[in-house]
Amino acid sequence: MSERRTSRATSVVLDNIDRALINALQGDFPLSQRPFADVGARLGLPEEEVLRRLQRLLDERVLTRFGPMFQIERIGGAFCLAAMSIPEADFDRVAAQVNDFPEVAHNYRREHALNMWFVLATERPDGIADSARRIEAATGVPVFLFPKEREYFVEMKLEA
């Protein structure tokens, strides 16, 4: 297996143990005193190896995060999908400006006239419109908001 360190996650080599660990860690993390030991016991791995591999997967950006996933709507906050249509020449500048906003939880470039799609997450529902206005002011580009009207299904687990 490759020991090469790289920031480009797409070139990271995963072995079968990495894949089993990623799959095991996508839900049901134990609320116990030694949760990594408990996860390791399910996979036949020592606790130290679980921790070492998990740290490497985070360092190499195979995993972007490890921890609780919050549904901010349940405590009065809001999520909102937003999109912008950015001229190609300005794309990198605007992407940097948009990403500077802590309310931008994630952001994807997409192949469409609306070429930037991001999710705003705020503690109060009125924070969405407010942050969209501030992004428009900072970038000079209109922000289209696509608030969720109904959720039919969400299942974020992906088999590694």
Add this chain to the structure above:
Amino acid sequence: MARTAADELERRIIVATQGGLPLVSDPWGTVARDLGITPEELLAQIRSMLDRGVIRRIGAVPNHYAIGYTANGMSVWDVADGTIDAVGEWLGSLAAVTHCYRRPRSLPDWPYNLFAMLHGRSHDAVRAELEDIAARLEARFPGACRARDVLFSSAILKKTGLRIAASG
């Protein structure tokens, strides 16, 4: 707006863990110590947050690309208002769909009101899946879908998740 002590503790737990859990043998004990509460208090609150859906799940968030899902397609559909909930429930139930939402149209440029994410190992695989879904949708709900498109991602520009301020 006044917050209760429980709300305040919940908020402090979110701030302490939104960046991730510490990678140590006893992560819950470590977080509890940082918050000045007992591990039992922390776990009771975490269980309550899981029960109420404030926490969706606890675990790893993979970079789709790194685990081989290099094609991330946001499929969008213009579905007649009268049938959208039936179509949305059906589309969301398909194994290939990871997220499915109804969202407002933005006319005239954006006629689509149903969004369904598909993750695959190639653009061609996702396009083939979409063709199959579109054919089944038409057979099941004739005439309900008037237009569709798929927007593939070409770069992850940011992926940090929720970040609320430490004091608010």
